[in-house]
Ligand SMILES: Nc1ncnc2c1ncn2[C@@H]1O[C@H](COP(=O)(O)OP(=O)(O)OP(=O)(O)O)[C@@H](O)[C@H]1O
């Protein structure tokens with residue numbers, strides 16, 4: 733294991749009936765790094781996320797987070813340990829304002845415990861004030877502050893994804909797994925998301941594993957890239973190494989043709 737290993741997948745296998753969606757996949761993500769996970773449609777990227785975050789138990793292999801095995805744990809326990817993810821397809825946001833949705837993400841966090849609410853109302857009030865401050869800060873960084881009092885119903889696809897990214901931060905993660913964070917985003921929104929991810933890594937030392945089909949985004953932000961195809965790791969390397977790899981180009985072109 734690398735000295736600074738944050739996440740490690742060790743020969744992970746996930747089958748759906750006769751289909752092997754993830755096939756003996758092994759990789760490591762270093763603390764504080766931004767790692768891309770790319771591959772053609774159906775390569776097993778989302779399934780890998782689902783295994784790491786506990787939605788599925790691997791059929792074989794292990795997932796290690798900060799030196800401890802997490803495979804088989806429940807999703808909320810894995811989230812509690814410090815991994816939060818966003819979803820490829822936007823989950824349904826509540827029909828409330830943008831700010832209310834952001835505040836809601838803090839619910840269930842510290843201070844929302846009913847006994848604390850009864851015993852320490854001042855503590856809860858302070859907590860709520862802090863949540864509001866953090867929500868405003870996140871919305872400002874995501875260029876969503878001007879829309880804070882609008883219903884989420886008016887948000888564009890890209891803005892919804894950005895709000896979900898903001899919500900993911902409310903759980904105070906150490907590591908974020910983002911499934912196509914700029915899908916449906918405009919050119920400008922994509923730039924905002926890219927800058928936000930870089931800022932989170934730099935200022936808060938967060939670690940990222942990002943699935944993304946937009947190559948310019950992946951090449952721009954990732955320290956390392958893992959390429960998967962048919963559930964298997966095809967290669968791993970720097971953006972330059974991946975760009976120069978013949979097999980990678982063939983894997984993509986092969987599916988398109
Ligand atoms: N719950 C499921 N039941 C059965 N098969 C599934 C399930 N989830 C995924 N699969 C299959 O597993 C394979 C990998 O799917 P997955 O969604 O992980 O791919 P992906 O790399 O995320 O693709 P995309 O880039 O299109 O999002 C596909 O063949 C898919 O049809």
Ligand SMILES: [Mg+2]
Nearest residue numbers: 777778779820
């Ligand atoms: Mg997917």
